[in-house]
Amino acid sequence: MTMRRSMSRFAAHARMTILGCLVLQSAVAADAPVYRAQGLDTPTIDFVLGNFEFVLLHELAHVVIGELKVPVLGPEEDAADFLAATALLNATRGDPVGYQRANNRLLAAAEGLKLSWVAGNARGGDLPYWSNHSLNIQRFYSITCLLYGNDPEAFAGLPAAIGMPAGRADGCAAEWQKADRSFRWLLDNFGRKAGEAAGPEIGIFYAEPETLAAAELLRAIQKDGMLERVAAAMRERIILPRQISLQMRSCGRPEAAWQPERRELVLCFELLDALYQLSGRRDAGLNRSGGMHLPQLPAGAGARPRG
Numbered sequence: 001m002t003m004r005r006s007m008s009r010f011a012a013h014a015r016m017t018i019l020g021c022l023v024l025q026s027a028v029a030a031d032a033p034v035y036r037a038q039g040l041d042t043p044t045i046d047f048v049l050g051n052f053e054f055v056l057l058h059e060l061a062h063v064v065i066g067e068l069k070v071p072v073l074g075p076e077e078d079a080a081d082f083l084a085a086t087a088l089l090n091a092t093r094g095d096p097v098g099y100q101r102a103n104n105r106l107l108a109a110a111e112g113l114k115l116s117w118v119a120g121n122a123r124g125g126d127l128p129y130w131s132n133h134s135l136n137i138q139r140f141y142s143i144t145c146l147l148y149g150n151d152p153e154a155f156a157g158l159p160a161a162i163g164m165p166a167g168r169a170d171g172c173a174a175e176w177q178k179a180d181r182s183f184r185w186l187l188d189n190f191g192r193k194a195g196e197a198a199g200p201e202i203g204i205f206y207a208e209p210e211t212l213a214a215a216e217l218l219r220a221i222q223k224d225g226m227l228e229r230v231a232a233a234m235r236e237r238i239i240l241p242r243q244i245s246l247q248m249r250s251c252g253r254p255e256a257a258w259q260p261e262r263r264e265l266v267l268c269f270e271l272l273d274a275l276y277q278l279s280g281r282r283d284a285g286l287n288r289s290g291g292m293h294l295p296q297l298p299a300g301a302g303a304r305p306r307g
């Protein structure tokens with residue numbers, strides 16, 4: 001699922017097709033923040049972790065679809081985005097702290113897609129209409145529509161803040177319900193049944209990052225327990241037919257990809273570096289382009305247990 005990048009004239013925008021089977025090259029290097037000795041600030045870490053967890057879930061969606069041969073009615077990349085979003089928001093129902101974290105992580109992922117789009121436009125690259133991924137700006141609106149549709153009260157101001165027309169916003173609750181129903185259908189038909197033994201272990205391996213920023217971000221990911229938590233939730237709900245592993249390591253490119261022949265989901269340290277660079281556009285880039293910071297879910301909002 002690795003995006004090929006041999007067509008150089010498409011490269012500028014293709015490189016910005018972050019998130020997914022994704023590649024984010026050093027396209028934002030000009031705006032790259034310099035790693036400071038005092039370490040990364042909390043908003044930067046939150047931004048990277050949000051994007052990274054969404055990528056992890058998106059890739060695991062490819063694992064589930066491929067390994068269990070789940071029927072997909074439409075582009076798999078869009079299905080992986082929707083599965084990642086619904087899995088993230090459904091995993092923490094009834095857990096106010098977790099639910100708020102999940103919403104904010106999905107917001108961060110949406111913001112990452114918007115920033116990638118803005119950065120690609122700033123570079124003047126050709127748009128990758130040919131890609132099997134929707135354009136990043138479309139992915140941004142699809143994810144924010146799901147966030148709003150899932151919790152219209154908490155995100156009442158979101159559509160206006162991001163310039164989403166009422167014609168789309170009015171249908172977001174229905175879009176969310178359809179995505180949520182599909183997620184439940186997946187679990188009902190392909191999920192682990194009550195009393196059924198758990199499937200094979202999911203291995204988790206960490207190599208040593210080569211940059212200070214990636215090293216600090218890896219520590220944050222490990223402190224968060226992200227990979228372990230997501231793998232445990234996956235094993236709780238799904239029985240994969242064979243053992244797989246999650247591998248965090250250097251790859252030479254900022255990418256995350258499911259490699260079925262090796263049974264490895266590879267999450268590259270270069271992706272952490274690229275997301276760190278992208279975070280430098282949160283103030284300068286997005287606001288210069290007439291954008292805005294996405295509102296964080298207010299503390300306590302949307303925390304009520306939902307079905």
Ligand SMILES: [Zn+2]
Pocket residue numbers: 001020021058059062077080
């Ligand atoms: Zn993908």
